Amino acid sequence: MMEALLFEKLDDHKVRCALCNHRCVILDGARGICHVRENRGGVLHTLVYGRLIAQHIDPIEKKPLYHFLPGSLSYSIATVGCNFRCRFCQNANIAQLPTDHGGAIVGDAVNPEQVVTAAEKAGCRSISYTYTEPTVFFEFALETAQIARSRGLRNVFVTNGYMTSEALDMIAPVLDAANVDLKAFTRSYYKDLCGAKLEPVQETLRNMKSRGVFVEVTTLIVPGLNDDPQELRSLAEFLVQDLGPGTPWHISRFHPTYQLTDRPPTPVQTLRAAREIGLAAGLKYVYTGNVPGDVGENTFCPACGAAAIERRGFQIQKFRLRDGCCIKCGEMIEGVWG
Numbered sequence: 001m002m003e004a005l006l007f008e009k010l011d012d013h014k015v016r017c018a019l020c021n022h023r024c025v026i027l028d029g030a031r032g033i034c035h036v037r038e039n040r041g042g043v044l045h046t047l048v049y050g051r052l053i054a055q056h057i058d059p060i061e062k063k064p065l066y067h068f069l070p071g072s073l074s075y076s077i078a079t080v081g082c083n084f085r086c087r088f089c090q091n092a093n094i095a096q097l098p099t100d101h102g103g104a105i106v107g108d109a110v111n112p113e114q115v116v117t118a119a120e121k122a123g124c125r126s127i128s129y130t131y132t133e134p135t136v137f138f139e140f141a142l143e144t145a146q147i148a149r150s151r152g153l154r155n156v157f158v159t160n161g162y163m164t165s166e167a168l169d170m171i172a173p174v175l176d177a178a179n180v181d182l183k184a185f186t187r188s189y190y191k192d193l194c195g196a197k198l199e200p201v202q203e204t205l206r207n208m209k210s211r212g213v214f215v216e217v218t219t220l221i222v223p224g225l226n227d228d229p230q231e232l233r234s235l236a237e238f239l240v241q242d243l244g245p246g247t248p249w250h251i252s253r254f255h256p257t258y259q260l261t262d263r264p265p266t267p268v269q270t271l272r273a274a275r276e277i278g279l280a281a282g283l284k285y286v287y288t289g290n291v292p293g294d295v296g297e298n299t300f301c302p303a304c305g306a307a308a309i310e311r312r313g314f315q316i317q318k319f320r321l322r323d324g325c326c327i328k329c330g331e332m333i334e335g336v337w338g
Contacts, residue, residue, distance in 0.1 A: 004037055004044040005139055006166055013042035020083045020135050020162045021200035033195075034136040035098035036081035036105065048079035048137045051107030053094045055115070057122050061314040063158050064250050064289060065216055066299060067335030068177045069126060070309060071316045074156060075119035078131035079107055079140070084160050085195040086183070087259040088222060095132040096258075112144035116151055126176070130158035138167060145174040161204040162196060168207055177214040177336065179250070180205055184219070184226035185235035193225065193260075202238065209243050214336050217243075218250040218289070221266045221274060232274050236281035245282045246334030251275055251296075252289035272296065284334070303331035 006018040013028035017037060024032035026039040036048045060074045082095040089095055098104055119127050127148050129141045134157050145155040154176040161180040163171075182201060183194060190198045208215050217239060221227050239247050251274045253266040271288040275296050278286035288296030292313040299309035306328040310318040320327045324337040 001045050001047055002049045002139065004046045005142075005170070006164070007044040009042055013039070015039050015042060015044045017044060018164050018166050019138055020167070021164055021197070022083060022162070023164070031103065032083075033085075034081050034083040034133075035103055036079070036136050046137070046139050047105045048081055048107065049140050050110055050112075051079055051105060052077050052110045052115075053080050053097075053107040054078040054131050055108075055110070055118070057124060058128065059314040060126065060128075060156075061311065061316070063128055063130060063156060063179045063216075064218065064287070065156065065177060065179055066250075066287060066309070066311070067216065067248050067285070067333070068156070068214055069154065069336060069338075071319065072125040073123060074126040074128040075115065075122060075124040076128040076130050077115060077144075078129070078134075079137040080105060080132065081136040082133040082160075083136055083162055083196075084133065087193050088220065088254065089258045090220075091131050092258040112140065112147050115144050116147045116153065119148070119153055120151065124153070126154040126156050128156040128158060130156070133160055133162075135159060135163045135167060138163075138171070142171055142174070145171065149174040160194075160196070161201040163204060165203070165207060168204065168211065172208075172211040172213060175208075175213050177216070178208055179216045179218055180208070182217050182219055182235065182239075185231050185238070186226070189226055193222075202242070206242055215243060216248040216250065218252055220252045220254050221270060222254045222260070223263050223266055223270065225263070227266070227270055227274070229273070229277060232277045233281055236278040236283055236286075239278075240282040244334075245284050247283065248285040248287065248334075249278050249283055250287045250289045251278070253291055255290070268294065299333065301326040301329060301331050301333065304329040308333055 008016045080097045157178040275286045284302040297311040
């Protein structure tokens with residue numbers, strides 16, 4: 001346990017957390033929505049600093065990041081906790097553990113230096129803060145990222161994008177890339193399915209882009225809830241207009257889990273139709289996720305149409321770029337290639 005960053009002291013030993021856009025006002029002895037930040041005597045503490053629930057070596061494509069150091073390994077870490085309550089949470093056993101199990105905090109004791117050293121020994125080119133929401137273990141992520149950057153490693157957030165501008169200001173100087181979940185494009189979906197709001201995520205995406213963080217976006221398509229063609233068209237148009245047409249968009253297949261088991265898996269045809277909507281809206285790179293072998297896993301040159309990168313699952317089969325350009329026609333493909 002250590003004193004948290006980004007909070008304001010209020011009257012009667014209350015505090016206001018400024019880490020994410022819930023901006024929780026927390027009574028003495030209570031925790032915020034994330035269940036991992038606790039007010040003790042008018043001082044906010046993080047309960048998950050150095051308590052890692054997961055440490056794995058992943059292909060960067062698993063994040064998913066398709067245009068950031070493709071084919072490289074990323075050392076992936078997480079603590080318990082999340083500031084969303086998504087009914088379809090894919091990692092509920094760790095992300096929702098404190099919420100669902102009486103505030104329990106579990107994890108192995110690890111320090112930032114150990115994480116960076118482990119990443120180096122494993123031959124990873126980056127560290128990913130992932131699996132749960134990295135904002136809730138912000139203090140540990142920031143310290144680790146600073147050490148990693150000083151040793152030549154890149155840093156990646158896989159995030160719901162609900163961090164405050166103050167938090168982003170602190171992490172941006174050492175944050176190289178992010179995959180941001182843009183879960184839907186309606187306020188009602190965010191409110192009813194995630195316990196959050198849409199607009200702060202949009203603002204985070206804009207702010208990341210303006211700060212030079214390389215951004216890819218993921219949307220999990222849940223049948224009957226966020227698969228309306230007009231909604232998908234509006235979402236894609238937002239990406240084109242506010243982030244740029246070169247922003248990679250990953251459209252992922254839903255599988256019933258956690259508290260949302262009354263919906264079927266997303267039909268593959270729905271994903272393919274959504275991909276066509278994204279391309280028609282002006283996005284250059286739209287991918288279908290959780291469908292290994294689908295043509296939508298590949299990167300196609302937006303100029304000549306050639307398959308610049310062929311993938312199956314998280315593995316690259318063929319790589320036809322030279323210095324970030326299509327080897328067939330010379331067109332530059334947006335990304336971080338080295």
